[in-house]
Amino acid sequence: MNTLTLLDAINAALAWELAHDDNVVLFGEDIGKNGGVFRATLGLQERFGEQRVLDAPLAETQIAGMAIGMAAQGLRPVCEIQFAGFMYSTFDHLINHAARLRHRTRGRLSCPMVLRTPVGGGIHAPEHHGESPEAWLAHTPGLKVVSPSSPARAYGLLLAAIRDPDPVIFLEPTRLYRLLKEPVADNGEALPLGAAFTLREGCDVTLVSWGASVLETLQAAEQLAEQGVSAEVIDVASLKPLDMPTILASVAKTGRCVIVHEAARQCGVGAEIAANLASEGLMSLLAPVERVTGFDTPLPLARLEDEYLPSVARILAAVERVRAY
Amino acid sequence: MNTLTLLDAINAALAWELAHDDNVVLFGEDIGKNGGVFRATLGLQERFGEQRVLDAPLAETQIAGMAIGMAAQGLRPVCEIQFAGFMYSTFDHLINHAARLRHRTRGRLSCPMVLRTPVGGGIHAPEHHGESPEAWLAHTPGLKVVSPSSPARAYGLLLAAIRDPDPVIFLEPTRLYRLLKEPVADNGEALPLGAAFTLREGCDVTLVSWGASVLETLQAAEQLAEQGVSAEVIDVASLKPLDMPTILASVAKTGRCVIVHEAARQCGVGAEIAANLASEGLMSLLAPVERVTGFDTPLPLARLEDEYLPSVARILAAVERVRAY
């Protein structure tokens, strides 16, 4: 079993599907010879040819639109948007078409496409290069939305996304691309979409997160353990559909919940989780639900970027508050 | 004081600002001679001329983009998107530019634009003509988002929106356009943005809504009153910023809250409100927070549309549940 970065894992999953399904086609800006600006598609054009791995003209609306046309024809298009900040012009296609094609035609046509894009801050790139768009997407009926937080989950979830018969938005945490390595069996085995992963069991507080913030969440849990506080850590992984049963079961056990995400707070996915806790989970709650999130401001430019992102300290402070309650 | 429909009130507010501020310019598809497909701009081109009320080419991205350029130059552009379902292609401009221009330039440039668009279902129009996009917008730092639920509030809030120094998205509930009339003083007096309106006081349960659903919410409150249940009804009106203090104060009094909105449930504005109740309002809650919302599906075509929308019966059932808790 090779030890892979998250980027390697994505490359391996794409290669696996290209090798095993002729209907899989990759396209996006600079993904061919250049292998993508992060090199997620490195070597794939060389290996699978220019008909299967294509450099698209610089037009995101068109990239999404054409994915829909291909998918309706039974291909399995996997398109890349170079950075999430440039995906807003795809929203019309995602909301009005990709998410609705099956519904609109009563199943006559469908849209098994994947849209991959790097998300999240912390790499000190220029403006618009660190956006966290998951809430907009999770609010869109008909989409599935996934964000992995480890190489192995990236591999398995990306395979699942490509094989899924419906449109899946695959959000890759840029900050994790090269940060961690772990052994990943490149065996074509997918992980289920729509299921959260409990990364650490605990009984005092439930910490819920996804994407890059899982890192700080795990670090916080580690520090809490040193203080004798037992935190359960859930990686939501699927933002849509959302695996509330796993979260509710955990909070039923711990009575306390801190949700951590980078995206702006208002109407973020954290709000949806907290809202469910306020309805189905109310009687479990021993303390207010805390959200440790990005502020309701744009992600600042590089110099202040780290001040915006949920830090271990902010997570610990929130845990402190819910425990002191 | 004239008795006006919501449509009349919008027309009157636009006319007032056109008459009193030379920087106000209106544009959009078919808003000139045709007066807009709903006639919100009826007679305005004739009265104020083709330089102030313009028919734009059919290009929503451009409509939003050019509003930003105008606003940066100190004009007060008020653009219309013909139906909310056609505004998704403006999201790139709204999120990446309108909402950030002031922030990006440290106040050197700003974006005092208004984007008006009809929202909501229930008029049995074709597909894409009944969308409820408020949650996407409320998740966008830097925007303000408003939706009136009566002629007088439409008048006062639209004036405030046009005079506001920052970008305001003004969501007009199509279903209410001609449904209700009320006396509106056409005196140029604005209402505050960012403040909820308590439409009815009560002590047993708090009903929170906005836009067209306020209608059914009030009807439900009326029926509850007949059953001896005293419901407080809050029209949120401003989705961003959100007036949580008013809602929290009400729930502190009633202990029970039902949130009603047409948009899909997951990551809707209702989730944000419920999430705040689960944190700051937790100790007030005597029962789970209920959300009566559109389903997490697209709004169906006309025939099944009414099944999708929150009905008085569904609101009453939710109130029943929180009261029985």
Add this chain to the structure above:
Amino acid sequence: MIPIAEFRVPYTRFLDAHGHLASPPPDFQPHDLLPVYRAMALTRAFDAKAVALQRTGQLRTYPSSLGQEAVTVGLASVMRAEDVLLPTYRETGAMLWRGVRMQELLLYWSGDERGSDFAGPREDFPIAVPIASQCGHAVGVGFAFQYRRQPRVAVVTLGDGATSKGDFYEAMNTAGAWRLPVVFVVTNNQWAISLPARKQTAAATFAQKAIAAGIPGEQCDGNDILAVRDCIGRALERARVGDGPSLIECVTYRLSDHTTADDARRYRAQDEVSAAWALEPLARLRHFLVDQKLWSKQDEETLLADNQAAVSAAAADYLATPPQALSTLFDYLYAELPADLAAQRQQLLTERGQA
């Protein structure tokens, strides 16, 4: 200043406004036009019926294609069954030709999703309401054909107004860069709701927009069925043999209101409409067929009666269609219903006493 590039936009017309044929297109067989004429007449009858149904509260908003029958039927009549059409809401003639049933169209315009589940051309796209968005899809469909080396073409239609949307240019440009089998048909009916084409753009023709993408662009008289079939036929052939995409502008006129929800008298002069009636395609083709002795008054009467009967039968079928089940709000959203939605579905059915 040396010109570094030069372009010409060709114009095609064969039949003049009186149905007089100056010189025929290559391989022209007048009797080939008989089924085309019948389909155009049926389209017109269907439009009238749909408007009547709407006026009597039996249909929702409906966009008539009155006056545009040569474009819609013309383009479909030169396509092959295995090609794929990506239509706007005003392509009734094309959809009927390709096998969509009248009942399905009526269902769709009554607000019933089953209307897009065509029994007929299973791979054709449903009607696109968001203007120009279908252009992007067409490029994807064209890509799939090229990828599989199938000699098929994606045909996408759009209006004069739609050419202002970026989607259209992005699609043409990508189709051009990748030399994909896509034909873009711009139906210039001179109005986009209340905006006349001359205010939509400073471009003298819509065909010249192809130059931006480096692909062939041609204009034809869209009320001349011969011109429409010739231009689009050649574009289809180019696409099919691997010569890439084209844009064909068909100049016609929207004789009706924009939709039944519109009142065009508010914004356009009646004499413009009257003048346009003199150029309309159905009478023009009839004159030609009559001149050619291929059509008689008797034929016409029979046709009108047949069409009337067909349209009425379709309307009756449509009106007799039982409503969709409530659960269909959920049933087609995903291949497999996620658990959270299953709960919402159950809630609705319970509430409505269906579970």
Add this chain to the structure above:
Amino acid sequence: MIPIAEFRVPYTRFLDAHGHLASPPPDFQPHDLLPVYRAMALTRAFDAKAVALQRTGQLRTYPSSLGQEAVTVGLASVMRAEDVLLPTYRETGAMLWRGVRMQELLLYWSGDERGSDFAGPREDFPIAVPIASQCGHAVGVGFAFQYRRQPRVAVVTLGDGATSKGDFYEAMNTAGAWRLPVVFVVTNNQWAISLPARKQTAAATFAQKAIAAGIPGEQCDGNDILAVRDCIGRALERARVGDGPSLIECVTYRLSDHTTADDARRYRAQDEVSAAWALEPLARLRHFLVDQKLWSKQDEETLLADNQAAVSAAAADYLATPPQALSTLFDYLYAELPADLAAQRQQLLTERGQA
């Protein structure tokens, strides 16, 4: 087939690759080019400094404009101060000419928002990162000028890659339909990151994209400062007198990597780059000025030393700039901070021990 419309795309070049002038543009005064040459040289010195700062960890990602100085300085040098520029990230030369300070540019590229709060051209737009989005804004700016009857022009720049975005066409089309004072400058530097221009589109030139909008489109040698100034100057004049928008394509070459985060050797041949060096604009203009006896070796040495000093001083100023306050995360989002944000602001300051 009769042509219904015909178009030509003119090409302009005055100075050949050796700096030889065949025939001059109208009203040409060679000594006008001295400040232009100085600014081009300063731009090149600044670019080199910025790359060096980045390589030593003192600046974030930086996009050099090496080789494109004739376009950036050329276009700015024919604008008036009261015109408005809407630049991309590669318009360093134009921004400097218009009065943006080098320290501000360095601040911006270090990830500090204050870099967009130019002391200089207060109405100019900040750098647009989302490709082609600035085109839409330019049309709004042009509208404001027309609306107020001010003889000003909005100048928007974009790259060859950017011409694939719908925003560009929508903007050109609206500007054309409304005859607005906007000049679209396409800097065709032959690459969009790793995609060569010939794969970006099937169009033979980028200038011809103007035809889609019915506005004038011209191509010029973007390494010939005379051609750039002439073409853009004429376009500005047309716009200023009410003759509406134009598109000018300037053909140049991106001699550098896309940005400091890129390694162009991965995707383009070194001999292409070497060949492009032979056409670069600075040496070409210098040869001309030397030929005209307007420039000497001594002048050149002085200039290089001056530029070096100016650039180093700016870098020192930049490095000495105290950091922005934490509260600026919030302070400029709205004219007045809403209550919910005031709470978040307070929370941050408290957490960080600043309140």
